[in-house]
Amino acid sequence: MExxxxxxxxxxxxxxxxxxxxxxxxxSLKFAATPLITKDKNDTERLIINPFIFNNLADFxxxxxxxxxxxxxxxxxxxxxSLIQDNKLAREDLVIIAVxxxxxxxxxxxxxxxxxxxxxxxxxxxxxxxxxxxxxGKKKEFSTIQTLFDHCLACELxxxxxxxxxxxxxxxxxxxxxxxxxxxxxxxxxSPAERWKFWESELSRCIRCYxxxxxxxxxxxxxxxxxxxxPQWVMPMPRWQDNLIFQIVRNIHVAGRCTDCGECxxxxxxxxxxxxxxxxxxxxxxxxxxxxxxxxxxxLPLMAHYEQEEAEDLFR
Amino acid sequence: MPPQGxxxxxxxxxxxxTAMIQLLTVGLLLEVCMTQQPEWEPKLLGFLCRWCxxxxxxxxxTSRKKYPANIRIIKVPCSGRVDxxxxxxxxxxxxxxxxxxxxxxxxCHYLTGNYRARRRIAITxxxxxxxxxxxxxxxxxxxxxxxxxxxxxxxxxxxxxxKEVGPNRMFSKES
Numbered sequence: 001m002e003x004x005x006x007x008x009x010x011x012x013x014x015x016x017x018x019x020x021x022x023x024x025x026x027x028s029l030k031f032a033a034t035p036l037i038t039k040d041k042n043d044t045e046r047l048i049i050n051p052f053i054f055n056n057l058a059d060f061x062x063x064x065x066x067x068x069x070x071x072x073x074x075x076x077x078x079x080x081x082s083l084i085q086d087n088k089l090a091r092e093d094l095v096i097i098a099v100x101x102x103x104x105x106x107x108x109x110x111x112x113x114x115x116x117x118x119x120x121x122x123x124x125x126x127x128x129x130x131x132x133x134x135x136x137g138k139k140k141e142f143s144t145i146q147t148l149f150d151h152c153l154a155c156e157l158x159x160x161x162x163x164x165x166x167x168x169x170x171x172x173x174x175x176x177x178x179x180x181x182x183x184x185x186x187x188x189x190x191s192p193a194e195r196w197k198f199w200e201s202e203l204s205r206c207i208r209c210y211x212x213x214x215x216x217x218x219x220x221x222x223x224x225x226x227x228x229x230x231p232q233w234v235m236p237m238p239r240w241q242d243n244l245i246f247q248i249v250r251n252i253h254v255a256g257r258c259t260d261c262g263e264c265x266x267x268x269x270x271x272x273x274x275x276x277x278x279x280x281x282x283x284x285x286x287x288x289x290x291x292x293x294x295x296x297x298x299x300l301p302l303m304a305h306y307e308q309e310e311a312e313d314l315f316r
Numbered sequence: 317m318p319p320q321g322x323x324x325x326x327x328x329x330x331x332x333x334t335a336m337i338q339l340l341t342v343g344l345l346l347e348v349c350m351t352q353q354p355e356w357e358p359k360l361l362g363f364l365c366r367w368c369x370x371x372x373x374x375x376x377x378t379s380r381k382k383y384p385a386n387i388r389i390i391k392v393p394c395s396g397r398v399d400x401x402x403x404x405x406x407x408x409x410x411x412x413x414x415x416x417x418x419x420x421x422x423x424c425h426y427l428t429g430n431y432r433a434r435r436r437i438a439i440t441x442x443x444x445x446x447x448x449x450x451x452x453x454x455x456x457x458x459x460x461x462x463x464x465x466x467x468x469x470x471x472x473x474x475x476x477x478x479k480e481v482g483p484n485r486m487f488s489k490e491s
Contacts, residue, residue: 188446192445192448192449192450193448194448195446195447195448196447196448196449196486197448198448199447199448225401231333231334231335233334233401233405241408241487244447245404245405245408248404248443248444248447249400249401249404251443252400252436252439252440252443255439280443280446281439281443284439284442284443284446285439288435288438288439288442289435302435303432303435303436304432306428306431306432306434306435308421308422308431309421310434310435310438311434311435311438312421314437314438314441314442314456315434315456315457315458316455316456316457316458316470316473316474
């Protein structure tokens with residue numbers, strides 16, 4: 001699959017069908033892949049596909065000028081469609097190279113399972129439904145439920161719907177909804193006061209680095225409301241109250257755009273369970289308005305559209 | 317691909333509105349300091365649409381309907397003008413509850429403003445409930461210009477709900 005990707009990417013640049021190629025190359029840290037954004041056809045030799053291609057590459061599209069060839073997993077493709085819905089991108093400027101994604105391996109989960117740092121592991125490979133970790137010459141087998149990211153366990157679209165080039169075979173959706181949503185379900189069982197307390201303690205750790213916002217393709221505002229000074233909605237000092245308001249409003253702004261790619265939670269340097277916010281908003285939008293983000297490029301954005309009768313039970 | 321402005325994604329922020337919220341809060345604090353109230357009374361912030369609910373509130377007044385004096389009203393051009401930030405900021409500044417009120421669906425002066433408000437308020441309310449905010453604190457209603465009686469009822473009901481849940485200490489330090 002990698003070889004085919006390299007050929008296709010090289011051909012696209014050579015035939016001048018695109019100005020840019022966005023994909024993944026090996027990162028400087030062990031196992032990690034890092035985004036590769038290039039105009040040079042020789043760089044395409046470095047393109048890779050493996051279970052560690054975490055980033056949502058759609059994030060880079062809004063800052064590039066010209067036609068772009070982009071390597072897209074299912075969630076990336078939904079973010080691209082969502083950006084097209086919002087009129088931030090034109091479909092004809094894109095060549096989508098679809099990669100059927102079997103789910104990404106969460107290194108933090110692996111570290112916890114084997115009790116070792118990722119630098120001490122020899123190799124991690126995916127074979128069918130098993131993930132095999134090699135440590136000091138010994139093999140350890142884990143199931144995908146134990147090792148994949150939570151959001152990958154409930155992935156509705158592993159293969160992009162909208163593409164120009166498809167590498168490999170279309171994959172069925174992942175259906176481990178219960179495991180994937182266990183944190184949210186656990187939270188929902190507690191009382192409102194306990195939940196508020198929970199978010200207070202979680203958001204107290206936030207250092208307001210804005211990594212969650214910057215990795216998010218749905219967060220495309222030129223100027224974010226937290227940086228407004230007239231009026232100043234949120235104080236610049238990272239107190240939990242303002243951190244929480246930032247997260248609430250960020251989630252409201254990306255409602256109907258968030259595709260549950262889980263990037264915000266992965267990027268968070270202090271491990272705030274942000275997916276418990278984004279996924280709940282994703283479910284809520286589906287439940288209230290039967291809207292799934294990034295599925296149909298002709299659909300209007302959630303907040304730009306309405307039905308005559310909906311959500312009336314919330315109004316007096 | 318030059319980034320194109322999205323007609324719906326751009327938030328034009330109105331400084332005067334926040335200034336009004338802040339002024340009301342200062343007034344509220346002064347009130348608390350100056351008067352020794354025997355009992356705690358909830359402070360409710362109302363965003364009323366200029367065409368229906370504000371006129372409805374007027375009618376409630378002119379027809380001498382009684383409703384609790386707990387509500388402070390901000391007039392907005394349309395319920396669609398109410399940003400989720402207004403609601404959250406009001407709670408952050410210490411209001412016990414927020415009421416957004418506009419024209420009935422289909423009766424919007426700008427044709428679709430209240431439909432858009434409905435989606436926005438619905439997710440704001442539901443999401444805040446998930447986070448642990450009592451449902452009584454964020455309320456919305458449709459009140460037309462001829463429904464003075466309904467306006468008085470809504471304010472009474474919402475105030476009653478706020479009395480049940482007590483003062484808003486969500487964002488205070490000791491919460």
